[in-house]
Amino acid sequence: MKRYVLGIDQSTQGTKALLFDNEGGLLERADLPHRQIINEQGWVSHDPEEIYANTLQVIRNVVEKAGISPSEIAAMGISNQRETSVAFDRSGHPAADAIVWQCSRAEKICRRVQEAGFSEAIRTATGLQLSPYFPASKFAWFLENVPEAAELSKAGNLLFGTMDTYLIYRLTKGREFRTDYSNASRTQLFNIFTLEWDPEICRMFGIQEASLPKVTDSDALFGMTDLEGYLPAPIPICGVLGDSHAALFGQGCHEKGMVKATYGTGSSIMMNIGSDAILSSHGVVTSLAWRMQGKTQYVLEGNINYTGAVITWLKDDLKLISSAAETEELAKAANPKDHSYLVPAFTGLGAPYWDSEAEGILCGMTRTTGRNEIVRDALQCIVYQITDVLRAMEEDAGFSIEELRTDGGPTRNTWLMQFQSDMIGVRVGVSEVEELSGMGAAYMAGISAGLYDRERIFEGRKRNTYRNKMSAEEAGRFYEGWKKAVAKVLKTP
Numbered sequence: 001m002k003r004y005v006l007g008i009d010q011s012t013q014g015t016k017a018l019l020f021d022n023e024g025g026l027l028e029r030a031d032l033p034h035r036q037i038i039n040e041q042g043w044v045s046h047d048p049e050e051i052y053a054n055t056l057q058v059i060r061n062v063v064e065k066a067g068i069s070p071s072e073i074a075a076m077g078i079s080n081q082r083e084t085s086v087a088f089d090r091s092g093h094p095a096a097d098a099i100v101w102q103c104s105r106a107e108k109i110c111r112r113v114q115e116a117g118f119s120e121a122i123r124t125a126t127g128l129q130l131s132p133y134f135p136a137s138k139f140a141w142f143l144e145n146v147p148e149a150a151e152l153s154k155a156g157n158l159l160f161g162t163m164d165t166y167l168i169y170r171l172t173k174g175r176e177f178r179t180d181y182s183n184a185s186r187t188q189l190f191n192i193f194t195l196e197w198d199p200e201i202c203r204m205f206g207i208q209e210a211s212l213p214k215v216t217d218s219d220a221l222f223g224m225t226d227l228e229g230y231l232p233a234p235i236p237i238c239g240v241l242g243d244s245h246a247a248l249f250g251q252g253c254h255e256k257g258m259v260k261a262t263y264g265t266g267s268s269i270m271m272n273i274g275s276d277a278i279l280s281s282h283g284v285v286t287s288l289a290w291r292m293q294g295k296t297q298y299v300l301e302g303n304i305n306y307t308g309a310v311i312t313w314l315k316d317d318l319k320l321i322s323s324a325a326e327t328e329e330l331a332k333a334a335n336p337k338d339h340s341y342l343v344p345a346f347t348g349l350g351a352p353y354w355d356s357e358a359e360g361i362l363c364g365m366t367r368t369t370g371r372n373e374i375v376r377d378a379l380q381c382i383v384y385q386i387t388d389v390l391r392a393m394e395e396d397a398g399f400s401i402e403e404l405r406t407d408g409g410p411t412r413n414t415w416l417m418q419f420q421s422d423m424i425g426v427r428v429g430v431s432e433v434e435e436l437s438g439m440g441a442a443y444m445a446g447i448s449a450g451l452y453d454r455e456r457i458f459e460g461r462k463r464n465t466y467r468n469k470m471s472a473e474e475a476g477r478f479y480e481g482w483k484k485a486v487a488k489v490l491k492t493p
Contacts, residue, residue, distance in 0.1 A: 002021070002022065002068070002072050003022055003072060003073075003074040003451060004019050004020060004021060004022070004027065004066075004068060004072050004073050004074060005019075005020045005073075005074060005075050005076070005077065005442045005443075005445055005446040005449070005451060005452075006018070006019060006020075006059065006062075006073050006075070006076045006077070006235075006442065006445075007019075007020060007076075007077050007078075007079070007435075007438035007439060007441050007442030007445070008055060008058075008059070008076065008077070008078045008079070008167070008438065008441070009079045009080075009243065009246075009435065009437045009438030009441070010051060010055065010078065010079070010080045010081060010163050010164075010167060010243075011080075011081050011243060011264065011265075011437070012081045012084070012100065012101070012102075012264065012265040012266075013033055013034075013036075013265055014031050014032055014033040014034055014054070015031060015032055015034065015051060015054045015055050015058050016029055016030070016031040016058060016435065016438055017029065017030050017031070017055075017058035017059045017061065017062040017438075018062070018435055018438040018439060018442060019062050019063070019066050019068070019073075020439070020442050020443075020446065022451060024443060024446065024452055024457045026433065026435070026439070027066050027068075028062050028065045028066035029062060029435065029438075030058045030061035030062035030065055031058055032054040032057060032058050032061075034046060034047065034050050034051050034054055035047060035050065036100075037097060041105070042103075042347065043099075043103050043105045044099075044100040044102045044103040044347075045097035045098060045099060045100060045103070046084060046097060046098045046100055047094075047097055047098070048086050048088065048094040048097070048098050048163075048166055049094060051098075051163070051167075052166070052167065052170050055167060055171075056227060056228055056230070059227055059230065060230060070227075070230055070231050070232065071231070071232050071233070073231065073235055074235060074449060074451060075235055075236050075237075075238055075239075075445045075446060075448070075449035075451065076225070076235055076236070076237050076238070076239075076442075076445055077237070077238070077239030077240065077241075077246075077438075077440075077441030077442040077443070077444055077445030077446075078164055078167060078168070078237060078239070078240045078241075078441055079240075079241050079242065079243045079245075079246035079247075079437040079438055079440060079441035080162060080163040080164040080167070080183070080240075080242060080243055081100075081101060081162075081163055081243055082101065082162055082163075082182075082183055082186045082242035082243060082244065083101035083133060083134055083135055083138070083162065083186055083187075084098050084099065084100050084101050084162060084163050085098060085099045085135040085138035085139060085142075085160065085161075085162060086098045086160070086161055086162070086163065086165070086166040087139065087142040087146065087149045087152075087158060087159070087160055088158075088159050088161075088166060088169070089152050089157050089158065089159065090157050090159065090174065091174070092166075092169055092170050092174055094166075095142065095146055095148045095149040095152060095158070096142060096146045096148070096149065098163070098166075099138040099141065099142075101133060101266075102265075102266070102305055102309075102347055103132075103138075103347070104132040104133070104347050104348055104356045105132065105138075105141060106132040106137035106138050106140065106141040107132045107137075107356050107357075109132070109137040109140050109141060109144070109205070110130050110131060110132050110137050110356075113130060113137070113204055113205065114130055116204070118130075118201075118204050121200070121201075122188065122201055122204070123279070124279060125191045125192070125193070125198050125200075125201060126185070126188050126189070126190060126191065126192060126198070126201065127185070127192045127277065127279060127280075127285050127286030127287060128186075128188045128285045128286075128287070129283070129285060129354045130188070131188075131350075131354055131356065132356060133303065133305075133350065133356075134186065134187060134188035135160070135162060135186070135187040135188065135189070136187055136188035136189045136201070136205045136207070137188075137205065139160045139187075139189075139205065139207050139211075140205040140206055140207065142160075143158075143206055143207075144206075153208065153211065156210065158208075158211050159177060159211055159213075160207070160211045160212055160213075161177075161179060161212075161213050162179060162183045162186070162187070162242075164179055164180065164183050164240050164242070165177065165178065165179045165183070165213045168222050168223060168237060168240070171223070171225040171227065171237065172222075172223035172224065172225055172237075175223060176222055176223035177213045177214060178213050178214050178215070178216045178222050178223070178240075179213040179214075179215055179216070179240070180215070180216055180217070180218040180220075180222075180240040180241060180242075180290070180291070181195070181215055181216075181217065181218060181288045181290060181291040181296070182218055182241050182242045182245040182287070182288050182289065182290050182291075183240070183241075183242045184197075184213075184215045184288075185287040185288040186242060186287055187212075188201070189201055189202055189205070189207060189212065190215070192277055192286060192287065192288060192298070193277065195215070195291075195296070196215075197209050197212050197215075216240075217291045217292060217293070217294065218239065218240060218241050218245075218290040218291055218292055218444060219238065219239055219290075219292045219293065219444050219445075219447065219448040220238065220448070221236050221237070221238050221448075222236075222237040222238065222240055223236075223237050224236055224237070225237060236445075236448075236449060237445070238444075238445045238448040238449055239441045239442065239443070239444030239445030239446070239447075239448055240441065240444075241290060241437075241440060241441050241444060243262070243264075243268075243437040244262055244268030244270055244301070244437070245270070245287075245288075245289055245290055245299075245440070246436070246437040246438070246439075246440030246441045246444070247260060247262045247268070247270075247407055247436040247437045247440055248260050248270045248272065248289060248299065248440070249289075249290065249440035249441075249443065249444060250407075250431075250433070250436035250437065250439045250440030250443060251405045251407065251431060251436055251440075252405075252458045252461060253270070253272050253405060254272070254297075254458075255272060255274075256272055256273060256274035257271070257272065257273075257397075257399065257401075257402075258271070258272045258403075258405070259271045259272070259390070259393070259401050259403070259404055259405065260404070260405040260406065260407065261386050261390075261404055261405075261406050261407075262406075262407055262408050262436070262437070263307055263308055263382070263406060263407070263408035263409065263410040263411055264307070264308050264408045264409070265306075265307070265308050265309045265312075266303060266304050266305050266306060266307055266308070266309060266350075267303070267304040267307040267308075267382070267385070267386060267408075268301060268302075268303055268304075269301065269302045269303075269304075269351075269386055269389045269390060269393070270289070270299045270300070270301045271299060271300045271301075271393045271397060271401075272289055272297060272298075272299055273286075273297075273298050273299060273300055273397060274297060274298065275295070275296060275297060275298070276298065277298045278298070278300065278396055278397065280300060280392070280396045281395075281396065282352060282392035282393075282395045282396050283302075283351055283352025283353065283354060283392050284300050284301060284302040284351050284352055284389060284392045284393055284396065285300070285301055285302070285303075285351065286298060286299070286300060286301075287299050287301050290444075292444075300393045300396055300397065301351075302350070302351030302352060302388075302389030302390075302392065302393065303350045303351055304350050304351065304385045304386065304389070305344075305346070305347055305348070305349070305350050306344040306345075306346055306347075307382045307385065307386070307410070308324075308382075308408065308409060308410050309344075309346075310342070310344045310378045310381060310382065311324045311327060311378060311379075311410065313344070313346070313378075314327070314374075314375060314378055318374075320371055320374065320375060321375065324409070324410070324413075325412075326375075327375050327378070327379055327413060327415075327416075328413045328414065328415045328416070330371065330372045330375040330376070331372070331375055331376040331379050331415045331416075332415055333372045334372040334373045334375070334376035335368045335370075335372070335373060337368060338366065338368040338369050338373045339364050339481060340362060340363065340364040340365045340366070340369045340373055340374070340377055341362070341363055341364050341377060341380070341381070341481055341482055341484075341485035342360075342361075342362050342374070342377035342378055342380075342381045342485075343358075343360055343361045343362075343363075343381065343485050343486055343488070343489050344360050344378075344381050344385075345358040345359055345360045345361070345489050346360050349486070349489070349490070351388070351389050351392070352388055352389060352392040353388075353486070353490060353492075354492070355489075355490050355491055355492040357491040357492065358489045358490055358491055358492075359489055359491075360489065361485065361488055361489050362374065362377065363485050363488060364481070364485070379413065379415065379416050379419070380419060380478075380482075381482075382410065382416065383416065383419050383420045383423050384423070384479065384482040386420065386424075387420075387423045387424055387479065390404070390424055400426075401424070401426055402426060402427075403426060403427050403428075403429055404420070404421075404424060404426060404427075404428045404429070405428075405429045405431065405463070406420070406428055406429065406430050406431065407430070407431045407433070407434060407436040408434065408436075409434060411430045411431075411434070412434075414466075417430055417464075417466045418466050418469070420466070421466040421467060421468045421469075422468045422469060422470035422475055423470075423475055423478065423479060424468070425468050425472065425475065426468065427465055427466065427467050427468075428465070428466040429463035429464070429465050429466075430463055430464040430465075430466070431461070431463055432461075432462045432463065432464065433461075443457055443458075
């Protein structure tokens with residue numbers, strides 16, 4: 001009987017199910033979007049129940065599309081939007097809608113913690129800059145602003161987790177309350193040196209450790225599921241990673257010094273730094289890449305709130321384009337003498353600036369600035385933000401990047417990828433497989449279940465390669481203009 005591996009990629013915009021054969025080849029995919037719930041204050045939320053229902057449905061859809069029997073699925077991996085935070089009770093019922101990673105509603109809580117003098121202690125234990133981006137303050141916000149969460153906490157029945165934890169809990173019918181090391185390291189509650197929840201930091205945010213999941217190796221057994229009776233027998237969930245970590249694994253960036261950038265709604269740029277943690281002094285953060293078979297690897301990472309989401313803004317809000325595919329030709333047609341810049345600080349700026357109060361700006365406009373130029377500016381701001389992060393990483397790591405491996409929908413834009421190579425001055429390798437987050441989690445599950453050989457499964461990966469064509473002087477002029485534009489929006493010195 002054939003054996004297939006199921007990969008679930010639960011991302012910001014939707015949920016995908018990916019089916020891989022016994023050689024690691026992608027057989028079929030299915031996906032469903034979920035609502036982006038945005039209120040008048042700009043708070044961004046997701047409905048966890050909708051996401052769970054979609055997860056079950058996309059699995060049924062992908063099996064039907066592939067024409068296989070559910071009994072042929074042997075193992076399952078999960079990648080997830082990482083910092084999106086869920087509060088739920090022991091029956092699995094959410095106390096409120098999930099707070100999405102983009103949402104900065106917990107800014108006041110972070111400011112309070114900062115004023116109490118805890119920022120540096122948090123950074124040196126967790127590797128993360130104090131920010132409402134991370135779940136610690138989001139969990140605290142639930143406790144302070146959602147009466148049901150407060151009541152559940154008093155009764156000892158409140159559970160906190162990122163989306164992987166919530167899905168595992170529901171898929172295992174409440175038997176398993178777990179997360180993996182990669183996701184735990186992004187909560188701002190996990191000590192990346194002791195590899196445990198940090199009791200002092202939990203107290204800073206008013207979080208009870210009993211409300212936090214058990215932390216499990218990324219390739220360990222997270223529980224068994226029959227997908228609410230869809231499968232004739234339970235299968236193991238045995239590969240769980242945050243989406244960016246899963247993409248790093250899927251890219252084959254398993255050695256120290258290898259770097260990838262995922263272009264999605266936002267972007268995560270990661271550098272594998274091996275088995276020893278490096279605390280950043282240049283505005284990026286340190287996290288766990290994964291922990292496999294008891295061995296830990298670390299990463300430097302920079303997160304950007306708005307990259308692909310800038311293209312969505314052009315389409316849905318400004319109505320300048322009807323599809324993302326239009327941006328390439330419009331950028332090519334832009335006036336090269338126009339030097340306008342877009343800084344997309346719609347909900348502040350992430351790495352390496354960490355200014356949640358920064359506001360967006362389109363500056364340097366003249367009569368030459370029109371539709372083409374604004375679309376070009378939107379693409380360029382993606383590249384500039386990623387370049388900011390890569391340069392900070394080089395400073396922290398003490399060596400130069402030799403190659404950037406990229407993935408995600410926007411990498412189909414050849415103009416964007418060429419400009420990325422020009423700005424960083426090294427080759428950019430674009431994966432021919434776009435779904436690297438789901439693939440990375442599925443591959444980890446397949447390796448864990450003994451279905452895949454780790455070395456062989458990554459052999460022969462094809463990439464489209466871009467090499468820089470712009471002179472260092474010209475690239476420097478472009479980048480200098482970007483830095484001046486950013487300086488105009490920063491509120492935090």
